[in-house]
Amino acid sequence: MSGPRGSLVGQQLRVATTRFAHGGHAVARDDDGRVVFVRHALPAEVVQVRVTRGKAGDRFVFADVEAVETANPHRVTPPCQYAGPGGCGGCDLQHADLGYQRELKAQVVAEQLSRLAGIERDVLVEPVPGDVDGLRWRTRVEFAVDREGRAGLRPFHTRDVLPIDDCLIAAEPIIDSGVLRRRWPAQRAVDVIAPSGSGSAADSESDPGSDPGSHPGSPAAVLVPVPGGVKQAPEVTEHVASGPWSGDITVDARGFWQVHPGAASTFLDHVLGELDPQPGERALDLYAGVGLFARALADLVGDEGAVLAVESDERAVVAGERDTARVEQLEWRAERVEQALEPLIDGGDEVDLVVLDPPRAGAGAPVIRQIAQLSPRAIAYVACDPAALARDLATLADAGYELDTLRAFDAFPMTHHVECIAICRPSSAIRG
Structure with a gap:
């Protein structure tokens, strides 16, 4: 039975997934033949899901896993306690082993090239030096702040804030900065940057007795509180060293840089x-x-x-x-x-x-x-x-x-x- 105005949100389904789609969802069909994009599922699984978006008459709906009846052999327990249905919306593949994650991404790239450009290519997704088994790589993180001043991350497609005490994909200087241990009253968010070069520390209204850019164990982290209005961010230095060229580049702490x-x-x-x-x-x-x-x-x-x-x-x-x-x-x-x-x-x-x-x-x-x-x-x-x-x-x-x-x-x-x-x-x- 559908809800108000034909909404299917909250409806429970049992589906068998077939493939992985662009956007991070496994693909299935319900008993009526409608496409169901399932978050936190993998191909070749039988899962119980709850619809998160869609209404009667839609050609497809979105859902999230509630229970796994038949698991893909590459399914693993997410290393982060906050990953998974109802948790942090940042990581959507922690339930797959790292090698299989790359296989899924390669399949997506090859499918898009074939479907949209008529290009048939074998694709290999290569690791990038600098992470630890897929963790501790993100050097720029914007933490949302809840009404009590606690920093955290948002669940998928919500404006809620999930307070956390660690983010496993964040670089260690990000966490060592103390951003998750402190309160941030009157702030909408707080950006934390761990530049490869130097950084200038931002002022902190929440803890005037400390230098937010030089917490013990994290001299490189730069914290930038973000109030409701626009705030001028400090600049940081990123060091680049490739084969033909190397140098230092000045970057706005809130500007674009590879994370x-x-x-x-x-x-x-x-x-x-x-x-x-x-x-x-x-x-x-x-x-x-x-x-x-x-x-x-x-x-x-x-x-x-x-x-x-x-x-x-x-x-x-x-x-x-x-x-x-x-x-x-x-x-x-x-x-x-x-x-x-x-x-x-x-x-x-x-x-x-x-x-x-x-x-x-x-x-x-x-x-x-x-x-x-x-x-x-x-x-x-x-x-x-x-x-x-x-x-x-x-x-x-x-x-x-x-x-x-x-x-x-x-x-x-x-x-x-x-x-x-x-x-x-x-x-x-x-x-x-």
């Missing part, structure tokens, strides 16, 4: 190795953030080359310009990517290399077509969403560019998220 400690160096090393920038070449770093790729490209193309970094976040651009003030071949533009590319296309410009690291929604067809009009010899696409990547690869194919190589990285262990780096080249170059 896995090995991700930035791993991604940079792979991108530079594939693109092989040459002296005198022209390159674009789109959705540049603070310029991880732009700075390395500028050094490698040298004084005779040119690099344009485009980023809509003005604070990131300010930090990037300050850090690279003496790098004359690197230009920054604080605007949307499509706006920055228009004058290049209108002027008949061409570039040699393009790196893009767009947000989860992807670059989108208009930007992809603009990139192709600039005739780069190689494009490196860094993607945090395989479906968005696949859609953009399909557009690139229509514009004369094919996928050359693809690597997938487990930069978010214990979650369904996966990072991919696709290298595309003109179809004529790949076909010889």
Whole structure:
């Protein structure tokens, strides 16, 4: 029986799962043939579930596991006491062993490429150096704060706060900072950052007698209380060391940076190795953030080359310009990517290399077509969403560019998220 206005929320079902879907759910069908996306389930299981979202007449509903009757052989007891149905919403794969998590992510990437771009590829999801069996890797965590001032994390798709005393995917300096032992009155949230370089400590109204950036055992952690309004965050320094390039980068503590400690160096090393920038070449770093790729490209193309970094976040651009003030071949533009590319296309410009690291929604067809009009010899696409990547690869194919190589990285262990780096080249170059 359905609830008010046909709602199915709360209805209990017994289903058999078949496969794993993009978004972190196992897929099943109920007795009426309706698709059920089941959180905290794995393929090839028989589970009892409770519907969490959906109404009568929907083609699909969402549900969460209540009991497992037949378990996948790769199911394990989650290492974190807060993971699982009704618990923290951050980790959705702790109930699978780490190797199987990567197999599931590889299947998802391959499925999205096939379904959305017509690309058939065997995919291997590779570990990223810096975690401990998939734990203690997250160097940036935003903890929500409840009405009593306790820091915690939110259950899946709720605004509730679950107070916790540890987060097993958080880097040790995050927990050692004392953020979970203290009260944060009048704060909406508190960000904690464990930078690979140095950091400036933020003021704390809740404990004026202590320095929140220098708790015993955690000199690197930076705590940033977040009141109801906008708060100016401190800056931190991240150190990057890849094969061709190394350096320090200034980052807003609340700005974008890869949260896995090995991700930035791993991604940079792979991108530079594939693109092989040459002296005198022209390159674009789109959705540049603070310029991880732009700075390395500028050094490698040298004084005779040119690099344009485009980023809509003005604070990131300010930090990037300050850090690279003496790098004359690197230009920054604080605007949307499509706006920055228009004058290049209108002027008949061409570039040699393009790196893009767009947000989860992807670059989108208009930007992809603009990139192709600039005739780069190689494009490196860094993607945090395989479906968005696949859609953009399909557009690139229509514009004369094919996928050359693809690597997938487990930069978010214990979650369904996966990072991919696709290298595309003109179809004529790949076909010889």
